[in-house]
Amino acid sequence: MLSIRAITKDYDGAPLLRGVSLEAAAGEVLCLLGPSGCGKSTLLRIVAGIETQESGEVWFDGSRIDGTPAHARDFGMMFQEGALFPHLSAADNIGFGLRMRGETPAMRRARTDELLALVGLSGFGPRKVYTLSGGERQRIALARTLAPEPRLLMLDEPLSALDRELHDRLLDELGQILARAGRGVTTLYVTHDQQEAFALADRIIVMREGLVAQAGTPDEIYRAPASADVARFLGFSNLLEAKVLSREADSIVARTALGDVRLAARPDLSADMPVMLLIRPEAARIGPQPGGWVVDGVVGERSFRGAQTRLQVTPARAPEMTLTLVVSGPAPAAGQPVTLTIAPSDCSLIPGPAR
Amino acid sequence: MLAAVRSLPSAVPLALPFAFLAVFLCYPLATIGALSAAPSAVSGGELVATLLRPEAYFETVVLSAAQAGASTLLTLALGLPAAYAFARYRFRGDRLLRALAGVPFVMPAVVVAAAFAALLGPRGLANTALQGLLGLDQPPIQLLGTLPMILIAHAFYNVSVVIRIVGGFWSAIDPRLESAAATLGASRWQTLWRVTLPLALPAIGSAAALVFLFTFGSFGVVLLLGNARWATLEVEIYRQTAQLLRLDVAAALALIQMLATVALGLVNSRLQARTAAPLAMRLAADTRAAPRGPGPRALACFAAAVSLLLCGLPLAALVAGSLPLDGGLDPNSLFRYFIALERNPRGSAFFVPPLEAIRNSVTAATATAGLALALGLPLAVGMTADRRRGPVVTPALLDALLLLPLGTSAVTLGLGYIVAFNRPPLQMVGSPWLIPLAHTLIALPFVVRTLTPALRALDPRLRQAAAVLGSPPWRARLEIDLPLLAQPLIAALAFAFATSLCEFGASLLISRPEFPTVPVVIARLLSQPGALNYGQALAMSSLLMGVTAAGMLLIDRLQPNHEL
Numbered sequence: 001m002l003s004i005r006a007i008t009k010d011y012d013g014a015p016l017l018r019g020v021s022l023e024a025a026a027g028e029v030l031c032l033l034g035p036s037g038c039g040k041s042t043l044l045r046i047v048a049g050i051e052t053q054e055s056g057e058v059w060f061d062g063s064r065i066d067g068t069p070a071h072a073r074d075f076g077m078m079f080q081e082g083a084l085f086p087h088l089s090a091a092d093n094i095g096f097g098l099r100m101r102g103e104t105p106a107m108r109r110a111r112t113d114e115l116l117a118l119v120g121l122s123g124f125g126p127r128k129v130y131t132l133s134g135g136e137r138q139r140i141a142l143a144r145t146l147a148p149e150p151r152l153l154m155l156d157e158p159l160s161a162l163d164r165e166l167h168d169r170l171l172d173e174l175g176q177i178l179a180r181a182g183r184g185v186t187t188l189y190v191t192h193d194q195q196e197a198f199a200l201a202d203r204i205i206v207m208r209e210g211l212v213a214q215a216g217t218p219d220e221i222y223r224a225p226a227s228a229d230v231a232r233f234l235g236f237s238n239l240l241e242a243k244v245l246s247r248e249a250d251s252i253v254a255r256t257a258l259g260d261v262r263l264a265a266r267p268d269l270s271a272d273m274p275v276m277l278l279i280r281p282e283a284a285r286i287g288p289q290p291g292g293w294v295v296d297g298v299v300g301e302r303s304f305r306g307a308q309t310r311l312q313v314t315p316a317r318a319p320e321m322t323l324t325l326v327v328s329g330p331a332p333a334a335g336q337p338v339t340l341t342i343a344p345s346d347c348s349l350i351p352g353p354a355r
Numbered sequence: 356m357l358a359a360v361r362s363l364p365s366a367v368p369l370a371l372p373f374a375f376l377a378v379f380l381c382y383p384l385a386t387i388g389a390l391s392a393a394p395s396a397v398s399g400g401e402l403v404a405t406l407l408r409p410e411a412y413f414e415t416v417v418l419s420a421a422q423a424g425a426s427t428l429l430t431l432a433l434g435l436p437a438a439y440a441f442a443r444y445r446f447r448g449d450r451l452l453r454a455l456a457g458v459p460f461v462m463p464a465v466v467v468a469a470a471f472a473a474l475l476g477p478r479g480l481a482n483t484a485l486q487g488l489l490g491l492d493q494p495p496i497q498l499l500g501t502l503p504m505i506l507i508a509h510a511f512y513n514v515s516v517v518i519r520i521v522g523g524f525w526s527a528i529d530p531r532l533e534s535a536a537a538t539l540g541a542s543r544w545q546t547l548w549r550v551t552l553p554l555a556l557p558a559i560g561s562a563a564a565l566v567f568l569f570t571f572g573s574f575g576v577v578l579l580l581g582n583a584r585w586a587t588l589e590v591e592i593y594r595q596t597a598q599l600l601r602l603d604v605a606a607a608l609a610l611i612q613m614l615a616t617v618a619l620g621l622v623n624s625r626l627q628a629r630t631a632a633p634l635a636m637r638l639a640a641d642t643r644a645a646p647r648g649p650g651p652r653a654l655a656c657f658a659a660a661v662s663l664l665l666c667g668l669p670l671a672a673l674v675a676g677s678l679p680l681d682g683g684l685d686p687n688s689l690f691r692y693f694i695a696l697e698r699n700p701r702g703s704a705f706f707v708p709p710l711e712a713i714r715n716s717v718t719a720a721t722a723t724a725g726l727a728l729a730l731g732l733p734l735a736v737g738m739t740a741d742r743r744r745g746p747v748v749t750p751a752l753l754d755a756l757l758l759l760p761l762g763t764s765a766v767t768l769g770l771g772y773i774v775a776f777n778r779p780p781l782q783m784v785g786s787p788w789l790i791p792l793a794h795t796l797i798a799l800p801f802v803v804r805t806l807t808p809a810l811r812a813l814d815p816r817l818r819q820a821a822a823v824l825g826s827p828p829w830r831a832r833l834e835i836d837l838p839l840l841a842q843p844l845i846a847a848l849a850f851a852f853a854t855s856l857c858e859f860g861a862s863l864l865i866s867r868p869e870f871p872t873v874p875v876v877i878a879r880l881l882s883q884p885g886a887l888n889y890g891q892a893l894a895m896s897s898l899l900m901g902v903t904a905a906g907m908l909l910i911d912r913l914q915p916n917h918e919l
Contacts, residue, residue: 050819070822071831077823083816087838097824148824 001026001186002047002152007056009042016042017053018210024203029178029187031197034207035233040190041080043207044154047188048077060152071100076150080157082141084129090140091116091125097148115143118181120173135166142174146181153178153187159196175200194234198222206230224348228276231350238279238323242349244269254349257318261293263344269351276350281310283346284325286332292341297323302334313338368733372799375730378781379792380760383771390774391606406607415591416611422502422585423571426509430566433510433661434517435559439551440658441518442525444646449655452662457515459666461907462900463857464512464575465874469881469896470669471508471580472499473676478889480672500582508576511665513566520565524558525551526643543650564623572616574766575859575874579881588612589860593766597864602770609767616762673900677893692890693898709876709895715866716856716873722791723798723855724848730795731802731847738803739810757800768793769864789865790872794855801854802847809843845909853906856899873899 002024009017017039024030032040045051047058049070058066065073076097084093094115095108103111116122119139129137138158145153158174159167178187178200191197197204198218206214206221214226225231228239245253245260252269253262256277269275288294300312300322309331313323325340332338441453459467474480475498482494489495498504532554536546552559574589586594588608595605646655677692687694696709734757772793776783783789813836821831859874866875873895880892 071825083820100825
């Protein structure tokens with residue numbers, strides 16, 4: 001379907017994309033996830049034909065499209081902050097792509113009304129776009145992108161300029177709209193927000209410094225970040241230096257500053273390898289439990305979040321370290337000693353040193 | 356290699372404006388320079404030798420600077436309190452009064468001169484009123500040709516510069532800063548000295564530099580209202596060339612004027628760059644409040660007085676003077692100066708019916724508007740071109756190049772045209788194109804400066820969005836860029852049109868006797884004796900004032916309102 005092969009791109013003389021390759025299957029929603037400056041938006045613009053790569057190829061449906069100008073690719077792109085045409089009404093914005101394709105006014109009107117209904121803005125057609133709120137603008141921009149039924153749908157940080165509440169609401173709606181209107185359309189979604197990526201993607205491509213750092217389903221990426229760097233970008237902070245102590249058929253023992261822990265087998269890791277142990281925040285329970293990995297410590301900061309409580313715990317065996325954990329039920333107050341049991345199933349080993 | 360090929364298309368449109376600047380700015384100036392460098396019968400002396408004898412121009416430069424300094428101080432003294440009142444207080448008629456204060460700035464210099472002649476001249480409103488009241492034989496106010504007259508007229512002309520720049524700055528600054536100073540124990544005076552004025556210092560400096568620049572280079576007002584002693588460089592250049600035929604002194608003065616103008620222009624753009632920074636705290640809402648207490652009320656009254664007495668009264672006197680009431684309300688008597696505009700009472704051979712001058716002016720202005728846009732748009736596009744595409748000419752160089760016509764004295768330019776285009780290879784003297792060409796040169800910097808911010812504000816993503824939606828590049832230009840640029844384009848056209856309509860210095864030299872423009876005819880009528888000439892001058896000035904005001908109103912209406 002879409003195939004991106006070894007794309008490189010420089011920006012002001014410094015490499016921005018350093019050989020990115022990826023494939024998207026037909027109908028797949030692929031999220032490019034990475035911090036700002038990692039080159040994900042530039043990659044999207046290269047696929048759209050707005051920017052030109054230094055080297056590498058872009059293929060779509062079996063043909064190379066690098067030389068095709070943007071306006072002849074039949075792709076759709078929703079820009080950050082919408083990029084609505086300020087001199088046109090909402091309806092004329094939505095109908096713009098149809099007009100460029102030479103559709104009749106009657107067809108344009110019907111399709112525009114259909115899309116206004118789809119994004120929940122029926123009756124907003126005649127409005128000038130600068131009279132619309134931020135959320136309304138984003139919906140019109142989405143409708144404009146969907147109207148010509150593009151062969152490939154690209155969304156560049158479509159929700160990043162919105163406030164938290166609107167962001168969460170539109171994220172739900174975006175999922176529904178994409179499922180309905182974009183069904184079967186290959187979608188590239190660029191974001192720096194892992195929550196968006198986890199909610200929408202069939203597959204996630206994590207990008208770091210111009211390279212693909214990891215590709216996988218949301219579950220794979222959440223359960224097994226490929227590197228400490230990816231883990232930190234996903235928001236995990238409990239990363240312990242560890243060493244593989246022994247490897248058996250169905251399990252593996254790792255030694256950390258907090259003691260030894262037995263985890264599920266990892267054939268890719270061998271004894272004496274330096275690794276990192278990731279403890280996900282939901283891994284801990286309060287109180288000692290038989291057969292578990294028990295850690296003693298002192299509660300530092302404690303912040304109550306309703307159903308759950310977030311704790312910073314300083315382990316007794318490694319006082320230079322702080323674990324950030326989320327527990328449910330009653331939790332000790334700040335400054336109190338605490339005994340935790342950590343579930344090995346909520347921990348992962350990450351190959352390689354900390355870097 | 357690739358970059359060079361890519362930048363070629365952006366270089367081609369620049370070729371025409373560059374060729375224009377070379378032929379119609381550099382060539383005539385170089386001709387004047389060359390002519391005055393070699394002693395000859397035409398030049399009367401040698402430029403370099405003259406430059407080395409400062410006594411030839413020293414007095415003019417010093418008195419010019421002194422006049423400009425005094426004009427600037429008077430303008431600031433009247434403008435700053437008014438600017439503060441308009442920025443901070445809401446009072447009855449404030450919008451109208453503020454608009455009224457802005458009218459003089461867009462008036463042609465000859466109209467300003469006519470307005471002050473109509474108010475304070477020997478036949479003016481004030482003198483006739485006082486003579487009637489006190490039964491005097493002689494007009495009691497004898498200001499024509501004196502320094503105070505020039506200063507008042509300059510303050511009238513430029514007070515809106517201060518109101519617009521400094522007032523705009525003050526109204527953009529959060530008034531809570533002053534409240535914060537008050538809660539920290541500052542008295543009203545301390546707040547003024549420690550907060551309000553220091554905040555606006557860059558804006559005040561910028562306004563002062565502009566006013567100084569305008570009054571230092573003032574021509575029409577000083578030529579018509581002043582005398583030889585208080586001549587500006589520009590007036591002295593005119594006198595040296597047209598009356599004394601001393602081309603060397605004129606060229607030396609023009610050189611000094613250009614250097615001074617460019618230096619002041621650079622100072623001003625520095626100051627404006629600093630002014631731009633704090634505007635990030637611009638408030639969306641109107642922060643004005645009703646004036647409470649004696650101080651604020653006095654300020655509001657002062658602002659109203661500046662508007663009405665300084666700006667409104669001369670304009671009213673102009674209209675009143677063009678409509679003589681001695682014959683009652685009989686239209687044939689009331690409008691007799693207007694009616695006389697199309698007659699040639701003395702059958703003079705050199706006489707041109709003023710209505711024909713209006714036609715000349717409008718034709719020249721239309722040609723100027725078209726030319727200035729055709730040359731200014733490629734220049735503006737070149738200045739805002741994407742840096743990564745590697746434009747051939749850097750924007751900084753273009754910016755400097757545009758300062759050149761701004762710094763060139765209009766009189767020198769006109770003189771250059773007469774000399775340079777009166778011989779091969781370009782035999783153009785007598786061509787009706789010479790005036791629009793000179794006017795285009797004068798209007799060009801303003802046209803480019805109107806278009807560049809609009810071009811910079813064009814969001815490239817809009818064109819990209821159009822491309823992704825299936826629009827080829829030419830169609831995106833047509834459907835996206837052009838509608839978004841419509842307002843600045845019309846504003847630029849109107850600016851060029853108005854510049855041509857108002858231009859006086861260059862026209863005075865270039866226009867042939869039988870082919871004058873309106874400001875030239877007004878000046879000619881003003882300088883001739885007799886009630887009819889005087890009345891006709893006022894009538895024509897009233898017409899020109901009406902046209903200019905209407906044009907400026909149009910531009911004001913066309914301010915962009917896309918807020919996306």
